[in-house]
């Protein structure tokens with residue numbers, strides 16, 4: 001019996017564990033099905049290269065995250081990097097974001113984008129779909145030349161069937177002045193547009209440096225090799241595939257919500273189990289290459305909206321930290337999204353062919369290759385999700401289950417949000433449920 005069980009030792013689960021302990025609470029257990037913690041925030045070493053489970057860059061814009069990082073990760077261990085990201089369009093590379101950097105595109109494309117922006121539909125109604133949101137804020141030209149092909153590719157889904165509620169800080173808006181400036185080449189090199197204009201990256205160890213730093217701070221054992229098989233909501237028992245089981249008072253779930261629901265045994269009238277079928281996400285096929293050429297490019301990453309390229313992005317980790325590739329070498333990652341099944345062999349062959357062409361690479365220069373498939377990558381903001389997710393999470397809370405993180409909370413979120421979700425849930429459970437052993441702590445020390 002543990003008062004609190006944490007399912008999943010990715011960044012969110014580890015943050016919850018860390019914040020429980022920071023508040024002096026140790027009557028919890030944390031489990032993960034893999035043989036090491038970290039979840040998606042993971043790096044592998046191969047032939048002298050470090051590859052992340054696709055590009056992971058740390059963005060910080062929250063004051064608590066700032067102090068958490070200073071205290072636990074050590075800002076001095078990170079490179080602070082000003083973004084150099086581009087979009088490949090009409091046989092040229094333009095700077096990101098597209099909407100304010102039209103310079104270099106064919107004049108017909110520029111005029112369609114500006115004309116579309118000026119004539120965009122005016123309405124006071126909130127757009128229901130992402131497509132309608134793009135038309136309202138950017139117009140038909142930008143929709144045609146960037147947003148529709150790019151977002152359809154990265155989501156591998158019909159953008160008329162998803163809501164715009166995730167766009168908030170991810171899609172920078174624009175004005176006519178900015179567009180015209182950008183079309184004339186007037187954007188400043190250091191334009192601070194978008195959530196990722198500056199980012200942080202560990203100097204050594206790849207992105208999993210964040211995990212190893214956090215794990216080093218956690219005192220309780222992280223129980224790896226424990227895959228949750230089923231959960232009895234009424235009796236509050238979790239059973240694992242290795243035959244072990246554990247009871248709890250409160251459960252913090254960070255494993256994918258669809259899978260979690262599928263494993264619930266719920267004898268109540270509001271059986272939550274069947275809801276798993278309504279949650280939709282895509283998968284990402286991630287190929288990583290070690291390349292025997294110094295300075296392959298100075299870019300950090302390139303977006304590819306056009307259909308002839310199977311990937312939506314290529315990134316270059318050797319430009320995040322020198323330690324990512326041996327001296328004299330470069331590295332890259334590519335990402336292709338799909339829903340359901342795909343022929344990964346054919347996808348890889350096409351992706352390698354296009355990568356070699358765009359970067360003028362030959363086979364002899366590719367020293368090593370690491371393929372990673374991420375089964376749940378981008379949560380799709382379907383209309384069902386918009387309408388039902390809050391109630392679903394609420395119903396779980398009535399069973400003392402707090403489902404958080406990118407996949408537990410079924411949302412489009414970042415590593416920063418994982419840390420914050422873990423902090424908030426520890427605070428919520430310890431304060432609301434009064435599970436704190438009272439004599440161990442000074443009240444005023446809580447949640448500082």
Ligand SMILES: Cc1cc2nc3c(=O)[nH]c(=O)nc-3n(C[C@H](O)[C@H](O)[C@H](O)COP(=O)(O)OP(=O)(O)OC[C@H]3O[C@@H](n4cnc5c(N)ncnc54)[C@H](O)[C@@H]3O)c2cc1C
Nearest residue numbers: 008010011012033039040056057227228377405406414415
């Ligand atoms: C393509 C892509 C690019 C990204 N890029 C960035 C970026 O640049 N910057 C950024 O900040 N964020 C980025 N993210 C988001 C980031 O990866 C996540 O926000 C964060 O890692 C999520 O952590 P988590 O702990 O919530 O989930 P996860 O990392 O998925 O952890 C969940 C854990 O649960 C475990 N688990 C699953 N099922 C079971 C089971 N049945 N029993 C026991 N354990 C189980 C898993 O093994 C895993 O360890 C990106 C994500 C993707 C998909």
